[in-house]
Structure formats: structure tokens, C-alpha cells
Amino acid sequence: MKWLLLLSLVALSQCRVTKVSLKKGKSLRQNLKEHGLLKDFLRNHPYNVASKYFPNLSNEFASEPLTNYMDMEYYGTISIGTPPQEFSVLFDTGSSNLWVPSVYCSSTSCTNHNKFNPSDSSTYEATNESLSIQYGSGSMTGFLAYDTVQIGGIVDTKQIFGLSETEPGTAFEYSEFDGILGLAFPSIASSGATPVFDNMMNEGLVSQDLFSVYLSSDEQSGSFVMFGGIDSSYYSGSLNWIPLSAETYWEITMDSITMNGETIACSSGCQAIIDTGTSLLAGPSTGISNIESYIGASDGTVRISCSAMSSLPNIVFNINGIEFPVPASAYIIDSGSCSSGFESIDVPTSSGELWILGDIFIRQYYVVFDRANNQVALASVA
Template identity: 65%
Template sequence: MKLLLLFSLVALAQCLVHRIPLRKGKSLRQSLQERGLLERYLKKHPYDPAAKYFSTGVSSEPMQNYMDNSYYGTISIGTPPQDFTVIFDTGSSNLWVPSVYCTSLSCSNHNRFNPAKSSTFISTNESVYIAYGTGSLSGVLGYDTVNVADIEVYNQIFGLSETEPGDFFYYSPFDGILGLAFPSLASSGATPVFDNMMNEGLVARDLFSVYLSKNEESGSFVLFGAIDPYYVTNGISWIPLSAETYWQITMDRVSIMGRAELCQDSCQAIVDTGTSLLAMPNEYLTVVLRALGATSNGEVRIDCEYRNSLPDIVFYINGMEFPLTPSAYVTESNGVCSLGFQGMNVPTESGEMWILGDVFIREYYVIFSRAKNMVGLSRLS
């Protein structure tokens, strides 16, 4: 009886924090934000999506929003644990971090894993090479205990970088990358972290969900094993995957309302938390710039005076509409307005790929379901 009462009181408290509006229809969050107190409140009372669940197999990893360009959280590897900041990347499948073997400049200002300091590390003779759109790395593979959002994954295979050419990773605020795509995409046949979570029964449901904050605000997270009901009040639109490599889907078409129609015969897209912008084939970027009256000189820009008159860009997917408003795809810095688009030709068997990166994901709570092999989108209000 006492346990039931405690559960009811906790549930009621959560409703008061997350659900019940204040007078005049304002939520607690809105009221705090209007008074300039939201950031201070969140620091003292960080929102933990997993806290509302009273079962094992559900855990939340908070992510730092770095200038709306990247989102990263902290994991640990080894015994005793060595901490690393990583991008939780749905566009790749490998886990890797810099190692003490790395001689590249990019490793010099990041945390580096030292196998000699971990009693649970198991070395291999296998090498790994991973190439991204912005950088690459090579190194060796090893096994060790990995802790992600307080979920301990034993004997997890991961990459220890030895070379990281170029300067992209040098200027990155994170140490490494934790891939959340499918095993078929993994370099050297390494089993992804989330696959081991599922195989070992460490998550309540074979899915994870992601919320990305806007305007450098706190609150971003990846939730393993559950869907947070607080973020799906607008319902969930489920989209079947068209391939089990990336989180790849088929788009029916893309419309710049009243100005242009793109990929009218359908095209492929991936939902990618590891890409900052919304990437599209170069031929389509040209059409988009022309339709919006924008220019491109390394960075896609538009006259700030016209930003409020720009149209929505609507993605038609699985018979449903997913709009992207100007406030989502236009950013202003020091009086200069930029569009969150980039041209990138990513060839696939079914044509050039679109990448629905953070510019798109910030507008939707995204559920990545391995149980259904679907992506779920819920529009954020």
C-alpha cells in the first residue's frame, strides 16, 4: 500500500512539473522562460527523462548543445573508467575514441584512452579505418567495458584511433563518436553498442529516442529503451525504413511552398544526428537557393530582411507532411542570416541521398525503433 501511494505521489509530482499548466494557460517552463529563470532552474533541477520510469532497461544520456552544431554526451571505457565525450551518431555504427597511440595533432587536445590503465581491456590484432564526410581515422580494435547512460556493456568492441588526419577533429568539442546505425554499416564488422545492449537484454525496448534543443539551450538527450510521453503529445508518425544500413527512409517529394517541387519521383533520405545541417544533392541545392533568393559563397546566405517572408519547406514522407519553417532553417549571427542547407552528393543504389540532419531533427522528437525497423517522428510544439 505504501509503495503504491509513493508511486502515485511521484507520478502526480511529475505531472505537476511536466503537464499541469499554470494560470492563464502557461506551463512552468514557459513561465520560467519569460522571467529569465529557465536556465538557472534546469541547472538546479536537470530534466531526466528516465526518472519517470520505475523499471530497468531505461536510461537517459544528457547531451551538451554546442552552438547548435553538435550534440555530445559523456561515456566511460575501461576499469577504472576513463571518460570521453562522444557524438551519438545515427549516421554511423562504430564506437571509437582517441588513444595514447595517436600521434596526430587532432588527438593532442582530447582525452585519450590508455589500455595499460584498464584491467578489463582485451587487445586484438585487427585494424579499423573509418571515413566520415568531414574527416577520417585509422587505428586498432579492442574490447572493454563501456558505460553509456549508466548502462554497462561488457566486452564492447571499439576503435582506438592512431591517426586522425586533417584538422576537423582537432577543432571538435568532442573526443570520439558512438555510432547508432545498423551493424551492416560498421567498419571491420564491429558490433555496435546498441546491438550489444539489445542482445544482452539491457534495454526494456529495442529502441532509442532523441531530443535536440534549440538556441544552445540545455535539455538535449538520447533515451535508451523508451519513448518519453512528454515529447509525443502531438502523436507519432511512423515511417518504415527503406534500408537497414543508415536509418534510411523514402521521401515522396519535397515542396518549397508555391516556389519549387523537388524529388517528385521520390528520393532516399537518412535521419542523421551526426550531421549539423540539412544536406541535399547539389542539383537540388541550386533549385532551393533560387527559390529562396539566397546566395552561396561557401556559406548559404540570405538577406535578413526577407527571412519572415520565406516559405515553409515541406517533406512528404509515407503520405504525411513534415514542415520545416523559416525559423528552423534560418539562423542569424551578427546581422548575417544563413540557411541550414548544404550540397552533398551521396550516391546510393537508389539515387542521390538527402541527409535530414540536426536542422530537421530539432523540430521533431525522433524515435529509432529496431523492433519495428521504423523511424517515428513527433512534431515539437
């Protein structure tokens, strides 16, 4: 009995809940502006946010438009290898691969970021597999390998990850993060690589097969992603559970979008993806036009009077029979001048309209991503 108790305690000690702090860094837009490069970047890198979810809109590779990070970036620190080599990564629920720059990268983007050196790790295992990911504003190419990845207190051994050899363009060069850690489903992972959280679950490294996210509105601190647990002190009321409609991205069915009780978009129901890797709220151009007309945003520039913010209504996302309001203080971006936090995407889908609930939405709600039951939960932040 004594030995059984000891073994039970050992097993429990290996199942962890770990919280990784996320830093809200200087935006890519701000960095480019400070270097006098913003105008050229916007002219030379047109993109379609929908190409992240529909790669055929870009090319045959998985796509993730990094220009979504231009207005906000949330990133945290992980380590790879033995002894550990540290990297800042974007924790992205809209993609599934982990990759970081490598010492073999010849691009300018790699010169001012941390680079993984395989020869410095005793636990590194090479493969012959290549990795290519096309982004809306550039791309990365490299190869896959295995090594120990440490995230907070969790040690994830034999994790497959990408090492970049090329990172063309300026998006990576002026971003404050080194790489990306995808938290979506294995079905969308490039080159069939097992995502980090799947490896954690497979190895029994988390006490529950879920993770949760809190994005603070504060300038620097407070945000986190928690693996294996839920911190109830960060939300008020109860968690509202919503079943997934697809096991690719964290996709759910939305009932409608309303303002002042009037349906202005998604009138017949639509699909929505909850994505920490997208800054804004994105949807079909017709719905976005309705919203921007309603709030008085100028055509083409989506500029809006900052003084109007206090009188604008909530936009309400009706999901699974529950109302999730987002106030004007969240959906209007004030960076000296004010603009709409909405963005148009138009994609052909068999399920109708597609909306992306990015960081503007997530900052209002504590989100639980439950892989055990294929569902998400939302609760108002405390």
C-alpha cells in the same frame, strides 16, 4: 512462486531505460575562426558530404565528413573501462563504430582530448584487429579492443571499440568531443565491429529495442538520447511511424518536398537518411538550387537577408503521406549574417535522389529509432 517473483524483479531491473544528456557545444567553425584557421581549413579540406554514405567517393574506408559538425555539435559523456575513464562522444545515427583517442595516439589532435589507457582498466581485452576510418577532412587509424562501456545507467560489458593511434588534420583538434559513438546498423560498421546499441540489445540491457532523440534549440542544455524508451513529454500529438527502406543507415522513402503547395524537389519520390551527425539539410544540386532560388539565397554564397526570414514559407517534407514542415527560422542559419541551411550532394543511386535530414530537421521533431521493427517515428517537438 515467491522465487519466481524475485527472479522476475531482478530481470526487470537489468532491462533499463536510460537518458544521456547531450551538450550543444561551440562549433568547429567557431573554434577555427577564433584561432584564425577557418579560411585555411576551408581551402585545404574540400569535402563531399555524400562520401559518408558512399565511401567510394572518398576511398575504400568508411567515410564520415566531420566538417558536417562545423555549425553544430551535440555530444554526451560515456565511460570506458574499470575503473571508468570518461569521454565526450558524438552520438551519430549516420555511422556505426565507437572509437575514442588512446594514449598511443601521436597526433596533435589527441593532445587536447581525453585518451583511453588500457593499462588502467582491469576489464580491458586486446585484439589483433586494426581499424581505419577515412573522413572527409582527415582520418583515424588504430585498433579494436573490448572493455566495459557505461552509458547513463547501462553497463555494456565486452563492447568492442576503436582506440585511435593517428588522427591527422585539424578537424579533431578543434572539436570539443573526444570520439564518436555510431548508432546505425552493423552492416556499415568498419572492420565488422558490433555497434554499441546492438550489443545492448543482444545482452538484454534495454527494455525496448529502440532509442529516441531530442535535440534542443537552446544554446547549451536540454538535448538527449534515450536508450530503451520514449519520453512523450517532449513531443505533441502522436508518433508517426515510417518503415525503413534500407537497414544500413536510418533510411526512409520520401514522397516529395514542397513550398507553398508547390513541389520543388523529390517530385517522383526519393530516399532520405535521418542523421544526427549531419548539421544541415542536404540533397541533389537541382533540388537545392530550386529551394535557394525560391528563398532568395545568392548563387555560390547561399547568403540571404536576415530580414527576409519572417516572410519565407515553410519547406515541407512529405513522408509516408504526412507533412513535416520546417520553418524558415530553422532552415536559415543566423550567425551574425544569414545563410541557407541547405547543402548540395550529387550521388548516383539506383533508387533516385538522396536527401539527408540532419539536425536542422531533427530539432523540429522528436525521433524514435526502432530496431525491433525497422522503422522510425516522428512527432513535433513540444
